[in-house]
Amino acid sequence: MTKHSARRNLSYAFLALSILLLASLACARTVKDDETPLWSVTNLKSSPKTGSVQAAQAAQGMPPAVNSESDSPAATPSGPVLTPTPDQPRVLPTLRADPIEYFIESGDTLGNIARQFGITWEYLGEYNDIDDPNQLDIGQQISIPPPTPDGNSPDFKIIPDSELIYGPTTANFNVEEFILSKGGYLANYEEEVNEVPLSGVQIVTRIAQDFSVNPRLLLSVLEHQSGWVTNSDIEKNQRDYPIGLENEQRKGLYLQLAYAANNLNRGFYLWRVNGIGAWSLVDGTILIASPTVNAGTAGVQHLFSTLLGRNAWESAVSPDGLHATYSALFGNPFGYEGEPVDTANLIQPPMNLPFAESEEWSYTGGPHSAWGDGSAWAALDFAPPGEDVGCIKSDAYVLSAADGLITRAGDGAVIQDLDGDGLEQTGWVILYMHIAERDRVEPGTYLSANQPIGHPSCEGGISSGTHVHIARRYNGEWIPADQEVPFVLDRWITVGTGSEYDGYLKRGRKQVEAYAGRSPDNIVTR
Numbered sequence: 012m013t014k015h016s017a018r019r020n021l022s023y024a025f026l027a028l029s030i031l032l033l034a035s036l037a038c039a040r041t042v043k044d045d046e047t048p049l050w051s052v053t054n055l056k057s058s059p060k061t062g063s064v065q066a067a068q069a070a071q072g073m074p075p076a077v078n079s080e081s082d083s084p085a086a087t088p089s090g091p092v093l094t095p096t097p098d099q100p101r102v103l104p105t106l107r108a109d110p111i112e113y114f115i116e117s118g119d120t121l122g123n124i125a126r127q128f129g130i131t132w133e134y135l136g137e138y139n140d141i142d143d144p145n146q147l148d149i150g151q152q153i154s155i156p157p158p159t160p161d162g163n164s165p166d167f168k169i170i171p172d173s174e175l176i177y178g179p180t181t182a183n184f185n186v187e188e189f190i191l192s193k194g195g196y197l198a199n200y201e202e203e204v205n206e207v208p209l210s211g212v213q214i215v216t217r218i219a220q221d222f223s224v225n226p227r228l229l230l231s232v233l234e235h236q237s238g239w240v241t242n243s244d245i246e247k248n249q250r251d252y253p254i255g256l257e258n259e260q261r262k263g264l265y266l267q268l269a270y271a272a273n274n275l276n277r278g279f280y281l282w283r284v285n286g287i288g289a290w291s292l293v294d295g296t297i298l299i300a301s302p303t304v305n306a307g308t309a310g311v312q313h314l315f316s317t318l319l320g321r322n323a324w325e326s327a328v329s330p331d332g333l334h335a336t337y338s339a340l341f342g343n344p345f346g347y348e349g350e351p352v353d354t355a356n357l358i359q360p361p362m363n364l365p366f367a368e369s370e371e372w373s374y375t376g377g378p379h380s381a382w383g384d385g386s387a388w389a390a391l392d393f394a395p396p397g398e399d400v401g402c403i404k405s406d407a408y409v410l411s412a413a414d415g416l417i418t419r420a421g422d423g424a425v426i427q428d429l430d431g432d433g434l435e436q437t438g439w440v441i442l443y444m445h446i447a448e449r450d451r452v453e454p455g456t457y458l459s460a461n462q463p464i465g466h467p468s469c470e471g472g473i474s475s476g477t478h479v480h481i482a483r484r485y486n487g488e489w490i491p492a493d494q495e496v497p498f499v500l501d502r503w504i505t506v507g508t509g510s511e512y513d514g515y516l517k518r519g520r521k522q523v524e525a526y527a528g529r530s531p532d533n534i535v536t537r
Contacts, residue, residue: 038376038392038445038473038480095168095345100302103288107157115151120144129158129291158297164290165325166301168308169334170228173349175279175307177223178487180349182436186219186226187212190240196250197239197264204265205422211239214265220419220426220435222272222382223487227347231337232271232314235327239264240340255318269383271314276489277385278313282306284494287313294320352488354495360429360439362412363460364393364500364537365481370407371396374533377514377525378492378507381442381482387489388511390444390482391498392525393535395467400528401476402469405447409467409479411458412441412500420446420454423471425464431457436487444480445471475527501537 113124121144125132136144138156173180190212191198200211209217215233219226234240237249248257254267261270281287283306290298290312298321300309308328315327326332337344366372376392395407415429418440425446430438443464451465452458467479474480483490483498492498493507493514503516503523516523516535526533 038379038390038475038478095171095305095348098303098305101282101285103285103300103302106160106289106297106299110154110156113153113155115147115149115153117149119147121147124153124155125295126291126293128155129289129295129297130156131295134295158289158291160289160299161296161321162298164298164301164304164312165328166303167328167330167334168305168345169311169328169332170307170337170344171348172279172305172307172351174225174228174337174344174347175275175310176487177219177225177436178349179437180347181219181225181227181487182434184227186216189230190215193241194243195239195241196243196245197233199243200239200264202263202265209265211264214268218265218268218272221424222269222276222386223435223484223489224272224275227337227341227344228275228311229268229272231333231340232275232311233268234340235333235336236318273383273385274314274317275310275385276383276387277310279306279310280385280387280489280491281313282309283387284491290316290324292316292320292324293318296321296324349486352486352490354490357485357490357496359483359490359496359499360413362441362498362500363410364503364535365409365412365443365464365479366393366395366407366537367410367461368537371534371536373529374516374523374525374535375476375478375527376480376512378498378505379511381484381489387491388493388507389484389489389491389498390442390480391492391505392478392480393467394476394478394529398529402474403477405467405477407467408450409443409446409464410461411464412460412481413439414459415441415457417452417454417456417458420451420465423447423468425452427458427464435484438486440484442480442482442484444482445469445474445478503535 121132121136121141125135132144134156139153197211201208202214204214215226215229218224219229230240233253236255237245237253239245239253251262252267253264254271256267256270261267278287288300290300292298311333312328315324319327334344373394375394378388379390380386381389395405397405411427413429415427416431416433417425418428418433418435419426423445425443426435427441427443428435428438429440432438445468446465447468447470449466452463467477469477490496492505498505503518505514506517507514512525514525523535524532
């Protein structure tokens with residue numbers, strides 16, 4: 012087998028490069044609070060409205076709104092291939108119109124700063140009268156000019172939303188059978204991930220499951236960028252960087268594919284909340300997003316914006332780009348189109364807080380990304396009782412929030428399927444993250460609510476303290492905890508603030524605020 016021997020730590024899957032310096036009890040935050048985006052976010056959907064909270068309260072004690080039997084998965088395109096359903100134009104956030112001040116930090120370069128703010132380094136230097144881009148002083152103040160758009164992005168729809176997520180349409184897709192049948196470089200690939208050898212099949216499957224991204228889309232992106240799926244003779248550079256991200260810290264299929272999945276998710280879920288209005292390409296080009304494309308297409312456009320300049324990007328998102336590659340591998344993607352998740356009418360089944368009734372845990376993380384830093388803000392964090400902070404051993408138990416079958420357990424993650432069909436792609440699914448290996452529940456176990464999952468820890472991903480990270484999916488889509496379907500646990504209802512990790516739990520007149528530590532204000536009980 013083709014081997015890629017460099018060791019890979021699974022924490023890289025979370026795509027974060029730094030850990031909080033101060034000990035806390037939540038997932039490490041990956042976005043600076045003072046980061047300024049390319050656009051002005053003025054049209055984000057609000058936190059749950061009164062009606063949503065009332066619906067969530069009414070849901071307690073009610074069965075799931077949708078029977079999983081109605082969500083029968085499709086294995087292959089069937090029937091006539093129809094024109095993609097038109098999307099109503101979205102009201103997108105506008106580009107930043109005013110300059111902002113920035114202070115040079117250690118490690119900054121003019122190029123890195125320019126890329127962060129979606130402009131060229133030449134424009135940034137000229138704007139600040141900087142003659143030598145290599146002469147920057149720590150603490151030096153510069154002005155970041157507003158970005159200037161270079162045109163509009165196309166409105167061509169590349170894939171339906173159902174082909175971006177790991178949902179019902181993927182349930183009968185055999186990843187191994189497909190990859191081996193193509194006989195490309197991927198079929199014989201092997202890489203060491205966290206000191207465990209994994210085949211190409213295993214890597215694609217793991218990334219699809221963890222990020223909840225459609226494996227057909229991952230394979231299409233991989234084929235489009237490097238030919239790994241069908242071509243056995245791959246150039247050295249493409250063997251190291253099969254997605255096209257030439258970064259020494261991201262060599263090999265696992266990290267490259269994790270990067271792709273994370274950015275597909277980022278574009279998809281930002282589009283869902285009207286949180287992105289333009290694409291900033293790697294050559295500094297800024298293109299206004301088309302308000303009529305769907306979230307699946309936005310996910311693809313975003314990924315390629317992080318990899319390509321204008322000419323290559325416009326080719327990749329055209330009918331002759333990824334769409335054509337996908338169609339050559341699997342047929343027209345719109346032949347697989349499934350029903351979108353209707354969050355406006357979705358009701359969460361009853362769930363309890365994931366710990367014992369007699370215990371006081373700390374609410375350490377409000378709504379934040381479920382996996383990586385690109386998915387929906389679907390996750391909450393809770394830390395066990397105790398005075399110590401940091402990554403400490405805990406004998407407390409994380410308990411199951413609902414009845415369901417454990418489908419996977421490993422590398423800190425436990426997946427519970429609530430409809431019991433054994434498929435992560437259908438119905439409600441709960442992710443419990445940072446579960447210690449000792450005493451952890453085994454896959455194949457059916458748990459009733461309040462039965463042990465395992466102990467909270469720092470295992471799996473990036474964590475600055477012992478805790479459990481819990482998130483929901485429905486039909487493969489991460490369900491935000493701060494939007495139309497708030498997370499409801501023992502009648503505690505999540506309310507977001509618009510800032511990742513911040514937020515509240517509310518139950519009647521009681522309110523608990525998220526805080527990455529221990530405080531009387533973040534203690535929560537059942």
